[in-house]
Amino acid sequence: MDGYDRPLILAGEMTIGEDGIHVDYTGTSPASSFGINVVANYMLAYTAFGVKCLVAPEVPNNAGSLAPITASAPDGCLLNVKRPRAVAARHTVGHMLPDVVFGCLHQVMEGGVPAEGASSLWNPQIYGGADVADELGDDGHDEVPPFSTVIFHCGGTGARPGKDGLDVTAFPSGVRTIPVEATESVAPVMFRRREFREGSGGAGKYRGGLGQVIELGGADGMPVAMLCNFERINNPARGRDGGGLGAPGRVSLGSGKAIRSKGRATISGGDFIRLELPGGGGFGDPATRDADQVALDVSDGLIDAAMARETYRVALDAAGKVDRAATVKLRT
Secondary structure (H helix, E strand, C coil), X not given: CCCCCCCCCCCCEEEEECXXXXXXXXXXXXXXXXXXXXCHHHHHHHHHHHHHHHHCCCCCCCHHHHCCEEEECCCCECCCCCCCCCCCCCHHHHCCHHHHHHHHHCCCCCCCCCXXXXXXXXXXXXXXXXXXXXXXXXXXXXXXXXXXXXXXXXCCCCCECCECCCCCCCCCCCCCCCCHHHHHHHCCEEEEEEEECCCCCCCCCECCCCCEEEEEEEHHHCCEEEEEECCCCCCCCCCECCCCCCCCCEEEEXXXXXXXXXXXXXXXXXXXXXXXXXXXXXXXXXXXCCHHHHHHHHHCCCCCHHHHHHCCCCCECCCCCECHHHHHHHCC
């Protein structure tokens, strides 16, 4: 995974026995000097969640059903820290653990398991007021009272054996995204755009879930600042069984100014930040996807005709219908 200031490794070895399932995270990167570290109970919780999703999703969570699922990690590693290590943004790493668990179970479960997804939430904290205006030399908003708000948004989930991934759906957190109107009603910010990110789902027999594109800035030309902590920029979600990578995330400003995916960023009045959230990985060979479904994806704006031809090997006619003869040639 990307990490905050350096790439990080999440390594897991699963042992399946008669009495339970154990995941050993030996080989995981050492603890970070930033607040993305995970404590042992959080590590166990997301490990158990990943196992339960695939092995016994219908069994209620209780002491008896959870006891057979155990996990361990070396003291002082990224997944097992103690005071005074910072852990405020532990979700950044913790939300990746079900993908590690799925990778283990994919080796033994008939039919396979879902591909990797965007997983980690994108939760920028947006704040501003007179201090930020003064920092950026904006005299027109020097009497704006201070404000701060956090928005919760997510990319796509990995494709599943037999089904496409879910578009713009938070997994494993299950957190619902915040409506644009709700954010604009409590803070002086304005959303310019929020829509599906075309082509961001990993290609496959079953397509990965799409991410989204969000553009926002201060209302009425007001400058704002933002705390960023975004994953899947340099390490996109991986597909399974021949499925393609989900699109990596991107962060930029409308003005073209470079911006980091981690840390504090300022957005001048009239400018806006553009968040392109990552897509989920695909499952299976894209050239085996149902051709009519590919045509429907193009019609719905989820992929374009070029991707249909080059990646899925499906030819479309001028009306957007499948050209059967040309498709057979492309796929043979």
